[in-house]
Amino acid sequence: MTLERERARLVTDLVAAGSLGDDWRAAFEQVPRHEFIPGTVWQVSEAAGGRLLPLRRDTDPDTWSKLAYRNEPVHTQVDDGNPPVEGGWEVTSSTSAPSVVATMLHALDAEPGMRVLEIGAGTGWNAALLAWKVGAENVTTVEIDAQLVIQARGSLAAAGLGKVTVVTGDGTLGYPDAAPYDRVIATVGIREVPYAWVAQTAPGGRLVAPLYNSYHQPGLLTLAANGDGTASGRLSWPLSFMGTRAARVPRVAPASIVGEPAVTGETDLHPRLWGSGRDAAMAIGQRLGDGVRLQWQKGTAPGQGTVWLFDPASRSWASVEAGEEPPRTGCGRAARDGCSTRWPTPTGGGARPANRRSPTGRSQSDRMASGSRCRTDRIRTCSSSPGRCGLGVVSCRTCRSRSAAARRAPPAVPGA
Numbered sequence: 133m134t135l136e137r138e139r140a141r142l143v144t145d146l147v148a149a150g151s152l153g154d155d156w157r158a159a160f161e162q163v164p165r166h167e168f169i170p171g172t173v174w175q176v177s178e179a180a181g182g183r184l185l186p187l188r189r190d191t192d193p194d195t196w197s198k199l200a201y202r203n204e205p206v207h208t209q210v211d212d213g214n215p216p217v218e219g220g221w222e223v224t225s226s227t228s229a230p231s232v233v234a235t236m237l238h239a240l241d242a243e244p245g246m247r248v249l250e251i252g253a254g255t256g257w258n259a260a261l262l263a264w265k266v267g268a269e270n271v272t273t274v275e276i277d278a279q280l281v282i283q284a285r286g287s288l289a290a291a292g293l294g295k296v297t298v299v300t301g302d303g304t305l306g307y308p309d310a311a312p313y314d315r316v317i318a319t320v321g322i323r324e325v326p327y328a329w330v331a332q333t334a335p336g337g338r339l340v341a342p343l344y345n346s347y348h349q350p351g352l353l354t355l356a357a358n359g360d361g362t363a364s365g366r367l368s369w370p371l372s373f374m375g376t377r378a379a380r381v382p383r384v385a386p387a388s389i390v391g392e393p394a395v396t397g398e399t400d401l402h403p404r405l406w407g408s409g410r411d412a413a414m415a416i417g418q419r420l421g422d423g424v425r426l427q428w429q430k431g432t433a434p435g436q437g438t439v440w441l442f443d444p445a446s447r448s449w450a451s452v453e454a455g456e457e458p459p460r461t462g463c464g465r466a467a468r469d470g471c472s473t474r475w476p477t478p479t480g481g482g483a484r485p486a487n488r489r490s491p492t493g494r495s496q497s498d499r500m501a502s503g504s505r506c507r508t509d510r511i512r513t514c515s516s517s518p519g520r521c522g523l524g525v526v527s528c529r530t531c532r533s534r535s536a537a538a539r540r541a542p543p544a545v546p547g548a
């Protein structure tokens with residue numbers, strides 16, 4: 133299939149799935165994503181222990197072309213462009229899944245002639261879509277990585293959109309030189325909204341950004357600038373994004389933290405049940421310190437495994453060893469229109485179950501309160517730094533309230 137046909141098929145699929153509407157359909161049809169994707173992209177290799185290995189267009193053009201028009205993110209840079217020869221560890225730039233891009237652009241509600249600021253230029257594809265809609269001269273995009281800026285400028289120019297302003301810098305500062313903007317869109321996750329974005333948005337303007345923390349991916353924030361120096365709006369639609377460069381958490385092997393003497397307790401709650409509460413996970417994630425990570429380690433039987441929660445800064449950790457898989461029915465909140473129960477796929481990469489509806493309409497908290505059928509699992513908590521328990525929701529020895537707090541507030545486990 134030619135790249136043009138692949139693109140047409142992707143658009144058809146996105147429209148059929150309800151991800152792409154008439155507002156952005158023509159842009160997706162006209163702007164060729166593959167022309168923004170570099171000749172070398174990166175894929176996770178299980179055989180290489182989870183490292184990211186290169187896939188080159190010149191040696192495997194078919195796979196490369198398919199990746200360009202799949203509804204998936206394409207990893208375009210790893211380890212800030214300097215991966216070891218054996219393969220990289222961290223995705224540091226990617227072009228987002230087309231359905232995510234379409235949803236965010238729809239939320240942005242940009243019209244021709246509006247002035248738009250994008251944070252996180254990456255490949256330049258999203259900036260190109262914006263330029264197609266509002267006019268290239270109205271788009272400014274800021275990217276922290278100078279090498280990516282060069283590539284994005286080149287791709288935009290080649291697509292005839294060279295009037296887009298691509299700036300090297302820290303996008304959390306916005307770009308005051310071209311402010312005010314009618315629309316601000318971040319394509320990189322933020323823990324808090326930088327005030328510069330609010331200040332640089334024209335009254336009545338709109339700001340769209342994915343919220344991010346290392347514990348959980350809360351969702352898409354859409355704010356309106358109120359004209360009095362404030363902005364307000366709502367959080368919707370769960371989605372997953374890399375955080376800003378400054379918010380990056382260094383890779384830590386759990387084994388380098390875990391292993392100290394632990395206090396052991398028991399809980400009736402299987403971690404699968406904890407994972408159903410997206411709202412709770414969001415609230416917990418926003419309150420935890422930067423860097424707290426959750427990791428699922430698969431066990432041998434279905435549903436079995438260990439959830440690790442650790443904070444490299446305070447060297448606190450907790451684990452829950454999950455026994456039998458709990459019943460698969462039920463959901464995190466009383467079902468009005470169905471709901472999804474989700475199982476963590478944090479860095480360890482567990483299975484992601486399909487959405488499920490509760491046949492009874494009973495909420496999972498009912499099930500938990502009534503003592504559920506899931507087996508007792510073990511909680512272990514520990515901290516080596518007295519007075520510095522980074523895991524605010526679980527307690528550790530040095531927090532001195534271990535058992536009471538652990539009974540009251542077991543850690544929620546986020547979904548994808």
Ligand SMILES: C[S@@+](CC[C@H](N)C(=O)[O-])C[C@H]1O[C@@H](n2cnc3c(N)ncnc32)[C@H](O)[C@@H]1O
Nearest residue numbers: 225227252254255257258276303319320376377
């Ligand atoms: C998901 S990618 C953006 C995808 C891009 N919009 C595209 O169409 O390809 C996120 C980008 O944000 C950049 N980034 C990270 N922190 C940043 C910051 N503080 N300011 C600007 N860009 C940043 C990364 O280098 C990365 O290229």
